[in-house]
Amino acid sequence: MVPFIEKVADVIGDEHCGFQTIAEFMGFTEESHIMIHRHLIQELKDHRDDYVEDGCPLPPSSTKWHNHNNEDAMTWEDEYLDQHDLFRDLMIFEKGEKPPQPKKESNKAEPILCDTPEKAMQQFEVIGGR
Structure with missing residues (x-):
């Protein structure tokens, strides 16, 4: 793979290292990772359907x-x-x-129906004036 590597960036190894690497390859400093992060999030929000x-x-x-x-x-x-x-x-x-065992088919086409009869509404007398 070495012949295919064009540039190496040595960034701080933390949870922001991916964004820091992008920033450095775009000609910014590692500290620009916050700007890169925000722009990428906005890109995903604006064009979500293009990526999924x-x-x-x-x-x-x-x-x-x-x-x-x-x-x-x-x-x-x-x-x-x-x-x-x-x-x-x-x-x-x-x-x-x-390979994993095939998953069982859904029963959406033939849902299980409950045959429990509906109870009739009962009237209650309110006692005590509240």
Whole structure:
């Protein structure tokens, strides 16, 4: 891979290192990582549909993401649980491991109906003047 590496950035190894690397490669200083972070978040908000495809396998979020995500992104992970499952299945296949058992089909087409009869409304007499 060495012939394909064009530049190496030695940034501070913390939770901002990805943003610091982008800043440095764009000609800014490492300290510009906050600006890069804000611009990337705004880009994702403005063009979310351009980055997300239905049925596209997505790796699960980092465990640190829960500690550092934006309030606007709190529910994003829940929206992609099916895509996380697709990614896990793909990784199992790539590793040559035994494929997971097929998931049972949903019963949405034939929902279970409760045949419990509805009780008649009862009238109650109010006692004591409140």
